[in-house]
Amino acid sequence: MADTYASPHDQNMSAEIGEQIRHADKAGSPLRIVGGDTRSFYGRAVDGTPLSLSAHRGITHYDPVELVVSVRTGTPLDELESALQAEGQMLGCEPPRFGEVGTVGGMIATGLSGPRRPWAGAVRDFVLGTRVIDRTGRELRFGGEVMKNVAGYDISRLMVGAQGTLGVVSEVSMKVLPRPAASASLRLEMPLEKALDRLTQWGRQPLPITASAYTDGALHLRLEGGASSVAATRERLGGDELEEDFWQTLRDLRLPFFTDDARPLWRLSLPNHTPPLPLAGETLLDWAGAQRWLKSDAAAEEIRAAASRVGGHATCLGASDGQGEGHHKAQGAAEPFTPLAPVIAKYHRRLKAELDPNGIFNPGRLYGDV
Amino acid sequence: MNILYDEHLDGPIAPQNKADVLADLSQAIPDMTLLHREEDLRPFECDGLSAYQVLPMLVALPDSLDQVETLMRRCHAMGVPVVTRGAGTGLSGGALPLEQGVLLVMSRFQRILAVDPEARIAQVQPGVRNLAISEAAAPHGLYYAPDPSSQIACSIGGNVAENAGGVHCLKYGLTVHNVLKVEVITIEGERMTLGAESFDAPGFDLLALFTGSEGMLGVITEITVKLLPKPETAKVLMASFDDVEKAGRAVGEIIAAGIIPGGLEMMDKLAIRAAEDFVKAGYPVGAEAILLCELDGVEADVADDCETVRRVLEAAGATDIQQARDDAERARFWAGRKNAFPAVGRMSPDYYCMDGTIPRRELPSVLKGIARLSEESGLRVANVFHAGDGNMHPLILFDANQPGELELAEEVGGKILELCVAAGGSITGEHGVGREKINQMCAQFQPDEISAFHAVKAAFDEQRLLNPGKNIPTLQRCAEFGAMHVHNNELPHPELPRF
Numbered sequence: 001m002a003d004t005y006a007s008p009h010d011q012n013m014s015a016e017i018g019e020q021i022r023h024a025d026k027a028g029s030p031l032r033i034v035g036g037d038t039r040s041f042y043g044r045a046v047d048g049t050p051l052s053l054s055a056h057r058g059i060t061h062y063d064p065v066e067l068v069v070s071v072r073t074g075t076p077l078d079e080l081e082s083a084l085q086a087e088g089q090m091l092g093c094e095p096p097r098f099g100e101v102g103t104v105g106g107m108i109a110t111g112l113s114g115p116r117r118p119w120a121g122a123v124r125d126f127v128l129g130t131r132v133i134d135r136t137g138r139e140l141r142f143g144g145e146v147m148k149n150v151a152g153y154d155i156s157r158l159m160v161g162a163q164g165t166l167g168v169v170s171e172v173s174m175k176v177l178p179r180p181a182a183s184a185s186l187r188l189e190m191p192l193e194k195a196l197d198r199l200t201q202w203g204r205q206p207l208p209i210t211a212s213a214y215t216d217g218a219l220h221l222r223l224e225g226g227a228s229s230v231a232a233t234r235e236r237l238g239g240d241e242l243e244e245d246f247w248q249t250l251r252d253l254r255l256p257f258f259t260d261d262a263r264p265l266w267r268l269s270l271p272n273h274t275p276p277l278p279l280a281g282e283t284l285l286d287w288a289g290a291q292r293w294l295k296s297d298a299a300a301e302e303i304r305a306a307a308s309r310v311g312g313h314a315t316c317l318g319a320s321d322g323q324g325e326g327h328h329k330a331q332g333a334a335e336p337f338t339p340l341a342p343v344i345a346k347y348h349r350r351l352k353a354e355l356d357p358n359g360i361f362n363p364g365r366l367y368g369d370v
Numbered sequence: 371m372n373i374l375y376d377e378h379l380d381g382p383i384a385p386q387n388k389a390d391v392l393a394d395l396s397q398a399i400p401d402m403t404l405l406h407r408e409e410d411l412r413p414f415e416c417d418g419l420s421a422y423q424v425l426p427m428l429v430a431l432p433d434s435l436d437q438v439e440t441l442m443r444r445c446h447a448m449g450v451p452v453v454t455r456g457a458g459t460g461l462s463g464g465a466l467p468l469e470q471g472v473l474l475v476m477s478r479f480q481r482i483l484a485v486d487p488e489a490r491i492a493q494v495q496p497g498v499r500n501l502a503i504s505e506a507a508a509p510h511g512l513y514y515a516p517d518p519s520s521q522i523a524c525s526i527g528g529n530v531a532e533n534a535g536g537v538h539c540l541k542y543g544l545t546v547h548n549v550l551k552v553e554v555i556t557i558e559g560e561r562m563t564l565g566a567e568s569f570d571a572p573g574f575d576l577l578a579l580f581t582g583s584e585g586m587l588g589v590i591t592e593i594t595v596k597l598l599p600k601p602e603t604a605k606v607l608m609a610s611f612d613d614v615e616k617a618g619r620a621v622g623e624i625i626a627a628g629i630i631p632g633g634l635e636m637m638d639k640l641a642i643r644a645a646e647d648f649v650k651a652g653y654p655v656g657a658e659a660i661l662l663c664e665l666d667g668v669e670a671d672v673a674d675d676c677e678t679v680r681r682v683l684e685a686a687g688a689t690d691i692q693q694a695r696d697d698a699e700r701a702r703f704w705a706g707r708k709n710a711f712p713a714v715g716r717m718s719p720d721y722y723c724m725d726g727t728i729p730r731r732e733l734p735s736v737l738k739g740i741a742r743l744s745e746e747s748g749l750r751v752a753n754v755f756h757a758g759d760g761n762m763h764p765l766i767l768f769d770a771n772q773p774g775e776l777e778l779a780e781e782v783g784g785k786i787l788e789l790c791v792a793a794g795g796s797i798t799g800e801h802g803v804g805r806e807k808i809n810q811m812c813a814q815f816q817p818d819e820i821s822a823f824h825a826v827k828a829a830f831d832e833q834r835l836l837n838p839g840k841n842i843p844t845l846q847r848c849a850e851f852g853a854m855h856v857h858n859n860e861l862p863h864p865e866l867p868r869f
Contacts, residue, residue, distance in 0.1 A: 065625055065626045066730055111570070121547060124575055136818075144795070146729060147539065148760070148761045150798050151796050151815075152842060153587075154578050155822060160575060203490055204510065208667075226667075229669075269566075269569060269571075272490075290569050313568065315572070337573070340573050347562070
């Protein structure tokens with residue numbers, strides 16, 4: 001089975017990567033873990049020797065009937081998605097790809113998910129198992145290729161979004177989904193408040209919505225499912241035809257909203273029914289309102305206070321050296337991620353100290369002391 | 371196995387003086403119910419795995435978070451182990467008490483704090499029953515998706531601790547996919563919020579780490595769950611097969627057709643008969659296996675999917691296919707499955723329920739292996755299977771009053787789990803490791819991986835006071851257990867590949 005999905009680039013580099021890690025740990029020399037290096041704008045800068053996973057590539061096992069794929073983390077997301085597409089399947093979390101070189105490892109490390117997230121789940125929801133190279137260079141295996149597995153702590157999901165600070169994820173097994181039989185996208189012009197009301201109402205009904213965003217004075221919706229329900233819902237909701245490509249452009253943060261501005265870009269993660277926040281700047285809503293992109297010169301403290309008042313949090317994107325492209329070139333806030341409550345921060349430090357006592361795995365990527 | 375905590379195998383525990391601990395806690399938390407007489411402790415000696423019984427040193431029944439917080443601080447200060455218990459329905463002995471420990475019973479935290487239909491969330495205390503959440507959400511057209519078979523009785527705190535599943539996991543996920551936020555009290559008595567009402571929270575995904583951690587990392591004191599809109603319609607097809615393997619293949623072919631059923635369950639002959647005798651579900655007692663396939667969603671799509679599944683089942687060799695005509699018949703079809711455990715329980719004085727998971731493609735070979743083990747041991751095994759997600763529940767029938775039968779059942783169970791691991795699966799899909807499967811953990815994980823689990827534990831509970839002896843074995847235990855299994859240099863099942 002795995003042979004069917006082989007690529008000439010496939011290569012198992014885990015032994016070499018393990019060796020580099022072992023040496024770094026002995027020397028106490030920090031590593032900057034890199035795949036396609038497309039996501040450096042999402043987090044703090046790491047001062048360390050680059051540890052590249054980009055040669056550690058290949059789908060190691062894919063059995064479409066089992067709805068599971070296992071893949072080395074240096075594999076480009078593009079390559080993985082093409083293999084899934086050929087079998088009529090997809091990654092349910094619809095992760096941003098950030099070009100042809102963005103990797104599976106980048107998806108796991110950042111945990112960023114795309115427009116389908118509220119309905120299908122996030123990256124962490126689809127992770128079934130991981131192989132993790134620890135500080136001694138050994139490859140450990142957690143979880144597996146089965147849908148249900150509660151043996152031991154869920155270290156696989158802990159790795160998602162940990163930005164490589166607890167170990168190097170070398171391989172991941174993910175649940176995949178069949179592509180929907182039918183799809184239609186539409187655009188409904190309406191004010192933001194009305195759009196949020198509608199989304200709240202629709203959220204309580206079993207409608208085949210799998211993406212919804214608000215920008216340019218219009219609610220954008222994607223309907224997916226069986227042909228009958230998509231057609232019926234499309235008819236019921238009316239509106240104008242929308243190119244499916246809109247979602248792919250949104251997913252990869254390539255809409256003009258994201259590229260035409262030098263203001264810092266913020267990601268606000270909020271309870272979905274939150275009314276518009278009183279913050280200066282321009283907003284694009286994704287995830288039916290639960291993920292809001294904000295371009296704003298407002299102070300970080302003001303943005304964070306507004307988000308936390310409603311039970312959410314705010315992340316500032318932007319290369320900390322201001323050297324990126326498009327929205328990445330804006331100088332980000334000093335702390336990209338919302339500071340943690342003291343007790344939570346304490347357990348972050350303790351986990352870090354247990355799993356990476358010499359501080360070699362992407363130190364400072366998430367927070368200064370992690 | 372010896373269920374008693376064994377310091378040689380499970381690690382040292384500081385000796386406790388019951389009178390001192392009782393005096394300290396009574397003074398520190400005078401308004402908390404604290405049981406200490408043997409007759410009061412007796413009802414708490416076991417959880418849903420009733421073959422294992424240990425009398426706890428003390429039972430604490432707090433009704434406020436301040437009491438829990440103080441209890442944790444005092445136990446931490448005195449070095450007293452704490453085992454947390456919810457409704458006590460767990461099947462792996464995860465809430466089995468310790469002779470030297472306090473059993474912290476969270477069943478008095480029974481309030482549904484809020485149901486917010488606009489945000490589609492419910493905020494509940496840990497002692498709230500799983501089904502009660504869906505009942506409270508029902509007037510809003512919403513429900514809580516994970517539905518373990520024990521949902522009438524099991525509590526949501528225990529569901530989070532075990533990452534409970536149910537019959538709808540393939541489509542709707544496990545507990546970890548349906549919880550947004552939990553409040554926790556650590557062994558040091560600190561309060562923490564993990565997760566958020568938004569879809570994610572900053573920092574490590576500690577919510578995922580705590581889900582399924584079996585009370586080893588902290589005490590869950592409040593849970594915010596996601597609610598889903600009830601599907602517009604749900605239909606159930608029941609297909610009969612004259613061969614278990616054909617039924618197993620049909621499962622893969624339904625998925626291959628691009629359909630994710632809301633539920634997809636399989637039962638073998640013995641389980642079918644037991645269920646039919648018990649609830650008169652209308653099951654075909656002559657069949658070797660049945661598949662129950664539930665399709666839910668929007669009316670028109672479900673009708674289309676029913677047709678597709680019917681064609682797939684026919685092509686796969688089903689001897690009979692029935693579609694439930696109405697909700698009453700649908701409920702009856704499910705009643706047989708949901709009552710399969712007690713139904714089997716009527717056929718035998720005792721039964722032992724396993725919980726292994728396998729890749730679906732391995733079903734035929736694993737079922738053959740189970741049949742062989744059944745024949746060798748002389749113990750009957752009924753198979754109930756969450757076929758859609760590869761989670762098997764073989765039920766081993768035995769009589770604990772016959773000398774040696776419990777041990778034999780445990781041995782057969784252990785071997786079944788090893789079959790699952792060898793097939794690329796796991797020793798537990800939804801019941802948890804608890805005390806029951808502590809030795810099998812050594813078959814599933816290498817020492818380095820076990821050490822990583824210990825490192826995680828140490829970050830939250832350095833003194834190993836929370837639920838010691840459960841979930842993660844010590845390396846000493848694995849060394850002992852491993853030595854036992856390579857006795858005479860003979861591996862069990864030499865025909866199987868070893869990983």
